[in-house]
Amino acid sequence: MILVTGGLGFIGSHTVRALLDLGEDCVVVQRRPRSLPAMLTGGRVAVEQADVADRDALLAIGRRHDITGIVHLAGSYPWPPAPEAPVEAARQAIDGLLNIAQAAQEWGVRRLGLAGTIGVYFGAENDGPLREDAPLPPSTSAVIPTFKKIGEMLGGYLADTTGVDIVNYRISGTWGPLGHADPFFAAPALVHAAARGTAPDLSDLAGPAFAEDGLDLNYVKDTGRAIALLQLADELNHRTYNVGSGRATTNAQLAEAIRKVVPDARIDLPSGGHTPHLVLDITRLREDTGYQPEFDTDRAAADYIAWLRAGNKA
Incomplete structure (x- = not known):
């Protein structure tokens, strides 16, 4: 059973649909109450209301469900920016990521996927499709790419120290x-x-x-399918994958x-x-999962x- 944070949101709903189509049951975690989208009704979907920044509430989900993998799509960054309390907003964002990693370790999941963004490449040299091994600018003025870069670095450290297979998705403009x-x-x-x-x-x-x-x-149905394929692949050769067209x-x-x-x-x-x-090189994604955009x-x-x-x- 795959747990998807933000699983009733935009990309989340389509990722859950793709996982269901590939034979997986899903648990979706939402911070606020939200009705099940029509595309997910009648499917094998359990809904849990919890904030990933609440460690106890998150870990309790693993006592109610047999979680084998995690796709973390909920926003782990202070958005919209919180100028009145930036330190506390940043703390909550980082706590959410650490809680997800702790849950993955305690539950013994096979793979944890972390949603990133094409925005991490803003300011990078751009003379062709952007590869995952391209040097990234060390800083950016935008909130979301900043926290996604932090997430990638933390994810790499946690993958090395916990033994969990942690994979980053650098997601292109999705509609x-x-x-x-x-x-x-x-x-x-x-x-x-x-x-x-x-x-x-x-x-x-x-x-x-x-x-x-x-x-x-990238059309969202393709984005969701790409993420599902990365989550379910028997073996991945890299920690970071571009997800785009x-x-x-x-x-x-x-x-x-x-x-x-x-x-x-x-x-x-x-x-x-x-x-x-900005165009993403999706060679890694294609070679390791067989993905091709359908739209x-x-x-x-x-x-x-x-x-x-x-x-x-x-």
């Missing part, structure tokens, strides 16, 4: 059903606007969006795919954009729009 507006890429806003027949609301973006802006975008998708390419479904979509963006695009941009856009038009809200 699709159950998702939300993202501050770093426009894909969700463009798809929602097309489905509603409105102009896109880009107010959540950290900066202006241009047609030629691009990023390694292995290609850049620009806003112009996405708009073209959307208009194949919604020809009159009002999603024009001004010309221009920032280069180079190209056209198929992903059509699937997401159909899901929204069916009355789903996110």
Whole structure:
């Protein structure tokens, strides 16, 4: 039975779905009450409400379920940033990661997966697809990449000292059903606007969006399946894996795919954009799990729009 923290969230729900499809039972851990997404109803899913920063509550779950693996997707970082109490927020984030590692050791799980981000590469030399062994900038002004780097380093230490197989997932820009507006890429806003027949609301973006802006975008169903494959692989040859599509998708390419479904979509963006695009090298993932993305941009856009038009809200 695989425990998935944040298992009723965006990427979490799709990871649980993929694990179920691969024959695994799952326990999902959520800090706040949340209804089971439709894609998980009728499946072999137990739901536990707990905060990973509460060690006793987390460890108690292992007395109620036979946990064989852990996928840690719950946010282990102070987000949104907490300027009024930064030290306490950082302490809780690190405590959550340490508690998960302790649970993995005490329960004797085979593998613990830690969710990271493509953001750890921000500022790295970028003359082609980014490999996991690329030198990373030692610091960043962004909260999430900072704590993900800390998590990777702590994970490496704990893997060496506890004997638990701890694996890092550097997840690319992910979009699709159950998702939300993202501050770093426009894909969700463009798809929602097309489905509603409105102009896109880009107010959540950290900066202006241009047609030629691009990023390694991965459809969430592919992201969830990649994580499930990493969790269940008989043997992994590395501790860190990029999880993405292995290609850049620009806003112009996405708009073209959307208009194949919604020809009159009002999603024009001004010309221009920032280069180079961040693209992940997924050779390790492909070689060690057999993973290949199933959704190209056209198929992903059509699937997401159909899901929204069916009355789903996110």
